[in-house]
Amino acid sequence: MSSLSATIQKIFNEPGCAKNANKSDAERNRGCTKQLQPGGAAGGCAFDGAKIALQPFTDVAHLVHGPIACEGNSWDNRGAASSGASIWRTGLTTDMNETDIVFGGEKRLYKAIKEIINKYNPPAIFVYQTCVPAMIGDDINAVCKAASQKLGKPVIPVNSPGFVGSKNLGNKLAGEALLEHVIGTQEPDYTTPYDINLIGEYNLSGELWQVKPLLDELGIRILSCISGDGKYREVASSHRARAAMMVCSKAMISVARKMEERYGIPFFEGSFYGIQDSSDSLRQIARLLVERGAPSELIERTEAVIAREEAGAWAAIEPYKPRFAGKRALLITGGVKSWSVVAALQEAGLELVGTSVKKSTKQDKERIKELMGQDAHMIEDMTPREIYKMLKDAKADIMLSGGKSQFVALKAAMPWLDINQERCHAYMGYVGMVKLVEEIDKALFNPMWEQLRRPVPWEEVAKNRQTKGMAQMDAQAAEVAADPETTRRAKKVCFCKEVDLGTLEDAIRSHGLTSVEAVRQHTDAFGGCCKRRIEDILAKMPVSSPPAMLQAAE
């Protein structure tokens, strides 16, 4: 068993994960990643997951060892925010070519590490393994070790090639890399009784800064945030924190649990999405810190801040409540967000017609039932076609989801709001929740929707014009039919060849015909049965003098 598969097996046996604890032994051995379905899969790979989890460390150089696709197609595509350093947004890759595939890419990787140190001198380099070098046997652990020793700089291998599994597994492997190579390798300059770690918070759109001022006000220091707006030194010395909060994510649970195991840092799972959740999380932080020896007055101060912030947020949301009355929202997201956002939306007076629970744990589902009642509409798996139909049939007024499903809503001319990682607004904490409500209001009541849903007027006009035209033609046909002379002339004489009376009369008149044979020469009335009828016609016709020219021709 290679060390990577051993690591993966260990991750699957995470005792801290409630979902895992409920499994039978056989299920546990199979691991927690669903078998990916060829031709029906969506979502990122393990490398993607590892990069997402670690890239928000802003002063670290993130070097991707692989062909161009892995970094070239994906760099600088996440909305995490930095308060200073910018090296994390630099796309760095060995861009392996055919020669590297044949002769191995280790030398190129080592040279690349050296170039980065010479050019940028970052406090550390994270090296990400990808599928192709993993296949040809490039040993990035060995290269990183050699580079660390020779170049005197932490070079951290992140062994999470795409084909080992899903994005979620990649998050976990990233956590393993931190535990193995980073956490506890440095000491902080000083410590306080108010030091905490935030684990699994990526500071997307700078949302961490919606909460940080409150922590600052309480004197609580974020010793390390893993990994939003994080610095290498902070995470390396994060083992000195007094308490930890695991934010909104099961993916990093092994980091939290192992830090508790190794360094005695107690943690709780919490969320800053929603008013109630924000208050709960602040309370938990204060409680854990006091338990670990912080002065107990912290709890009172925390309660005071909570009371003030809640009052402010409620007051700001109040005016929206009547506007949201009767409006129904559909929530397509995963995990913790499936209930933390439900609570928040309900606080604002929206009715939830459904929430997805595809990525949620049993506890998440319990929370949803608590919030939405026993008959909560929990959507296990909904195809885009079904979502589209639901929106088109106006069973919901707004959809909240991640960027990938946005067009399902927008193309149904339905309001939509991005609540996943690519969004451009920050929705954390009390201010964030007010912002979310504002954004929902803007989306719901945009006058544009009405225009877009109107039927195209000129299609009606065109249809009317066409109907009018058709009616006119019908009327003409009726008029023609009503004229007695036309009716008389249209009467069939020769049924075999479909020759009507009018044609025969015209031929007789213009050529001055007198015999049945002559008539048959000039018209198509060839059958045998119409002889008598033609004779009758000839008898009725006034004898006219035929035109001289025609006579001559005959």
Place this chain on the structure above:
Amino acid sequence: MAIVTTPKKACAVNPLKMSQPIGGAFAFMGLRGAMPLLHGSQGCTSFGLTLFVRHFKEAVPLQTTAMSEVATVLGGYENVEQAILNIYNRTKPEIIGICSTGVTETNGDDVDGYIKLIREQHPQLAKFPLVFVSTPDFKDAFQDGWEKTVACMVEVLVEAPAVGAERDPARVNVLPGCHLTPGDLDELRTILEDFGLKPSFLPDLAGSLDGQIPDEFTPTTIGGIGVDEVAGMGRSSWTIAIGAQMRRAAQAMQAKTGVPFRLFERLCGLIPNDEFIAFLSDISGRPVPEKYRRQRGQLSDAMLDAHFHVGGRKLAIGAEPDLLFDLSSMLHEMGAQVTAAVTTTQSPVLERIGTNEVLIGDLEDLEELARTRNCNLLITHSHGRQAAARLKIPFYRAGFPMFDRIGAGHQLSVGYRGTRDVIFDIANLVIADREENHQPTPDSWQTSRRSLKPGRRSFVDATEGSIA
């Protein structure tokens, strides 16, 4: 003429290049009812998908064979088979286009062989259009993936016309390079139709990624050229190829069907469009419509108005070869100096670019060259935004991806009208930059203290507006 060089770096910094497989998948997106499929691990697809969605702001069909580590070792036959069956049964496509990736090229999957076997195993797929293109990530670039895929589509999907079959004199094939937008294709369609010609575009992104709102949700492409229409392209009287990358597909078309082709390497600029319009007039036997006489006049006037701002500009440009050649030549013809040129892959047009050196490199190279050579206009795709912010020079976004602005699918650069718009946009960026960053001050012309002032790069810098 330009010398093409490659840097000796081990580490690419801020890549300019996108990978070959997604260039191939992109070409399949111009077919109606298509599902492009990348044979690789699911990240290969997911990164590409995100990139396309961010560029077009549209739902994009792209699937994966979801290769796992085990499948990679054992070979990908089952994954390809399952993927094709799943897509065939669930999304009811008219065609599945398969591109390989670095993973499946490294383990040597014989996808052509797999497809034969799959057709035998599943009779319902015996005649179903399946096109495979080999596009490893570790070779070539986005544009090459497009080039190979379109050539492959011609070879597989176009039918050789029967001996003595009549050609439709009005029908014309258009093979557009990947640097043209859906908006460009619509413009070309209008121009060709104005000459009474009936164009068939292969691929036709204008039908699939131009922002249509379909009545029904469709998991495959919502439009584009149909497989049946592609099959009949052999009855056209001419093939028009746009961009040197399309020579290969045009030659394949000629070899298979005998349809002669004319290659237009550029369609941005006055002279290229004069040639283009003259050619259309010639093959259609019709005089040039009045509309184009006026558009030509407007372009000439735009050049007159803009040359004050564009003339003398030192251009730093990073783009795939055909786009690089097109835009840099147009600006060169407007008096700009192509001072730094970086591209992604080899092409015969590179040595004809009006500069001394073209580098096959990355955005770090471009930024470095732009800094040391005092460039004052930057053109590249959206990933140039960091460099532009550091260089503090006007930045015109062109190429793929363009994710930080909307309307990428409708950015026009072909025809007299498209060229006119590009010239206006670039000149306006220069004007705005001058107003915001280069207003004269009492010290602007102080020769003795010049060296003390930070941020002044050259003598003309402070006064460039008034001098130019």
